[in-house]
Amino acid sequence: xxxxxxxxxxxxxxxxxxxxxxxxxxxxxxxxxxxxxxxxxxxxxxxxxxxxxxxxxxxxxxxxxxxxxxxxxxxxxxxxxxxxxxxxxxxxxxxxxxxxxxxxxxxxxxxxxxxxxxxxxxxxxxxxxxxxxxxxxxxxxxxxxxxxxxxxxxxxxxxxxxxxxxxxxxxxxxxxxxxxxxxxxxxxxxxxxxxxxxxxxxxxxxxxxxxxxxxxxxxxxxxxxxxxxxxxxxxxxxxxxxxxxxxxxxxxxxxxxxxxxxxxxxxxxxxxxxxxxxxxxxxxxxxxxxxxxxxxxxxxxxxxxxxxxxxxxxxxxxxxxxxxxxxxxxxxxxxxxxxxxx
Numbered sequence: 374x375x376x377x378x379x380x381x382x383x384x385x386x387x388x389x390x391x392x393x394x395x396x397x398x399x400x401x402x403x404x405x406x407x408x409x410x411x412x413x414x415x416x417x418x419x420x421x422x423x424x425x426x427x428x429x430x431x432x433x434x435x436x437x438x439x440x441x442x443x444x445x446x447x448x449x450x451x452x453x454x455x456x457x458x459x460x461x462x463x464x465x466x467x468x469x470x471x472x473x474x475x476x477x478x479x480x481x482x483x484x485x486x487x488x489x490x491x492x493x494x495x496x497x498x499x500x501x502x503x504x505x506x507x508x509x510x511x512x513x514x515x516x517x518x519x520x521x522x523x524x525x526x527x528x529x530x531x532x533x534x535x536x537x538x539x540x541x542x543x544x545x546x547x548x549x550x551x552x553x554x555x556x557x558x559x560x561x562x563x564x565x566x567x568x569x570x571x572x573x574x575x576x577x578x579x580x581x582x583x584x585x586x587x588x589x590x591x592x593x594x595x596x597x598x599x600x601x602x603x604x605x606x607x608x609x610x611x612x613x614x615x616x617x618x619x620x621x622x623x624x625x626x627x628x629x630x631x632x633x634x635x636x637x638x639x640x641x642x643x644x645x646x647x648x649x650x651x652x653x654x655x656x657x658x659x660x661x662x663x664x665x666x667x668x669x670x671x672x673x674x675x676x677x678x679x680x681x682x683x684x685x686x687x688x689x690x691x692x693x694x695x696x697x698x699x700x701x702x703x704x705x706x707x708x709x710x711x712x713x714x715x
Contacts, residue, residue: 374691378476378679382688387480390682392516393523398682399488400495400524402674407492410644412436413670417624420601425449427601433669439465440673442478446601457512458482462676471695474680478672483513485675486667487520490595493618494569495524496646496653497661498593502568503529508560508582508606509573509598510534510543517571517597518547525569531555533563560587572606573597579633585610590658599630600666607662609633615660618643620668629664640664 378386387395406413418431426447433440444460451457460478465471494502505527507514511534521527530552534540537556544554557563564570564587572583572594585608588594594615598606607630617640619625631638643663645651654661683689698706 375472375694376474376680376684376689377692378683378689380477380480382683382690383477383480383679386679386683386688387484392484392519395484395678395682396488396491396520396523399484399675399678400492400520402678403485403488403492403671404647406435406670406674406677407644408647409435410642410648410670413673415621415669417621417627418669422601431667431669431672433673434467435673437467438673438677439467440669440676442482442669442672442676444478444482462672464673464676464680474676475692475694476676476679478675481675481679482667482672483516485671486513486597486665487516488675489620489667489671490517490571490597490663490665491520491524493643493663493665494521494593494595496643497618497663498525498569499591499654499657502593503527504567505530505569505571506563506567507532507543507571507573508534508563509571510536510539511573513573513597514539514543515546517573517595518543518552519550521569521571522552527569529553529555531557531563531565531567533557533560560584564588567592569593569595571595571597574606579603579605581608582606583611584608585614588614588660590660592660593654594660594662595665596630596662597665599628599632599664601628602632604628605630605633607633611660612638612662612664615662616641616655617662617664618646619664620666620671624668625664625666628666630662631664 414434418429420427420429428445431442442462460482462478463472464474466473532540540556619640641651646653
């Protein structure tokens, strides 16, 4: 029998534990796995692109546990009444190949994306960072805000979205939780005085939602929205001015902001900062960019954290996922009745 967390129990887990407490715990798991990055078998995600969106498989293994996530990204879905992103994930035992844990990952991906952003900002943003600009107020925005408060104590948000209703939604969700949310009428107004700038828009096109002139020295840019070929958010000049950090270079050069740059454009894989192989921010004036596209090891960490947090609780159920005949060589026994007919 395979352990299982469905959507209802995922929601109950988040409501019971609280988003910020989950973020803090998940960051710890992320840091642990990023520090042993070199031990993982890893490949860029396997993507199937269509005019409607993308469907992806994201595998990773530490030689004891194998994980994969199925995830889609369909930016036109909300207009049709569907979510932009849906996902589920699996952990399996490398020793025998059996799946041991299955979970919904639409909510879990939102948590892990924000937790990864906060983990990197904790190491790369200035220690006195207090204000964040958010360009894009869609489904990921609240999770980003809560993750940054959990990791850095940030509560001052200046927000811009081309859809004013999205900003209103964000404000309704976050102000009761103690955030100070300022609605702005432009990106210029949102980024004025910002220590951290988060960009997270859905349009799958080469856009410039943030210009170089809008990024002041010392800022940390958390670039979340660029996550597939042909989709960008940042002015390339920002990347030239900044020190750029990525998850897995081979994947990010295809999907991230650095797809705009020459193939040998220098970047730092973030795991190297956590292990001490590379330094993080070098001075108070340096611009840092986290070119976030989402990588399978972060999903591995999120699934491990969810499994460990819910084991032994009523939030986990079990599903009969593996055909397991009494005689391992007699699979036919499960479909053939030996009872006499008639």
